[in-house]
Amino acid sequence: MPISGFPEWLPPQRMIEQYVLDRIRTTFELYGFAPLETRAVEPVDTLLSKGETSKEVYLLRRLQEDPDQKSDDNLGLHFDLTVPFARFVVENAGKLNFPFRRYQIQKVWRGERPQEGRYREFLQADIDVVDRDTLPFHYDTEMPLVIGDVFRGLPIPRATILVNNRKVCEGFYRGLGLADTDQVLRTVDKLDRIGPEKVADLLISTAGASRRQAEACLELASISAGDGSFADAVRKLGVDDPLLDEGLAELLQVVETAGRLAPGLVRAELKIARGLDYYTGTVYETQLQGYERYGSICSGGRYDNLAASGTERFPGVGISIGVSRMLGLLFGKNALAVSRKVPTCVLIALPDEEARPGCDAIAAALRGRGISTEVAPVPAKFGKQIRFAERRGIPYVWFPGEPDTVKDIRSGDQVEADAAVWEPPAEDARPRITQQ
């Protein structure tokens, strides 16, 4: 029986997932991010102090547990990869070289009510850079470029990375005279769901805003541009605040750098807020074209205060691809296809059981040259054996004989072949993943 929120893919989907993970990993390493894996559990205190609501954390507990055990060493499954990473950095600061760039591709768990693209167990692929004391801003501009590179190499719809900066919002709200900037942010974040009228009402009733202040917040949130023009639009609103200026300069740098290096990838979108958690500056969200209503498939941001030990601080910036969400959505629309259901490229036909050692030798010769090969399970009629291959999408059937022949069962072409030298065309060597 399936368990709600714990998806299990069939082999074709898993093959697509592994292909995607390979692309992600090689691209991350191309940018010099070092691999890291952290344990699945953290002390509950660590998880809860970083802004996650307790009801979403899964606890780790033995079946027979001493009820008197100390509550402060309770363990919970991590709900993202950034919090464990921050803990890891503080713990291993002496052994790491800063700035430290790492990637982490792991399962995370959240006790939510699942729906399409939302699971309780899912894969994230995360990159972060952390430094001691201060982290140069140019890393904030690098994150979307890495992700753009990953997505460009995948057979998926176009992705747009929406960027904002908390300093812009907070500075703007402060400059307007609003004190509870967090509450304003959280309310504005609901814009897409409840609409501008209700947001304005909420700002007035819960964040102490006047009608005019609420409208200014909405005007700010409505600004969106693929180039630096957003900055003028913000300034036109006539609000003045040093934090706002700082935020605008940062956001401008992200948008203009991306505009130069990856045109069309990044958009300033002043309404995105990223809930409440630990972000202090740049924030990212990513939309897949045609899947906008399912929300972000890749998010992150700048966190200056997440990792700290005593007087030492380790500011960081990171972004995380929601691999399971992205694939779940694409699978749901049948947007991805794989050319065969198994890795096998060649099926060796088996004339009779006496021929099996010879067939195994042919298979070994092909495998020795990197060609995925299996021998037919039983010496059925050749028609059946071809069908066996066809059902699985295996493109070639090899007939032992004098001489051996190999048949491309898609075209029907059958040619003489020598297991010591024959090669499939490059496009048939591995299953191909294509966009539908």
Add this chain to the structure above:
RNA sequence: GUGGUCGUAGCUCAGCUGGUAGAGCACCGGGUUGUGGUCCCGGGGGUCGCGGGUUCAAGUCCCGUCGGUCACCCCA
């Protein structure tokens, strides 16, 4: 965690106001005594998600539960 909605064969679904289950595709076998895909013939498969209730009788009505999905919450 709260609420809505759906759950019949591997898949897509039909089954009217309750009268003890069907189609197409898929799968297996044969026609085709060792080279598939077309065509023809035949076949296997369902505790109608699960449990309980109402009824002479429940796939069909009621309750619960599990699962999918949607909205809230939150977010990858």
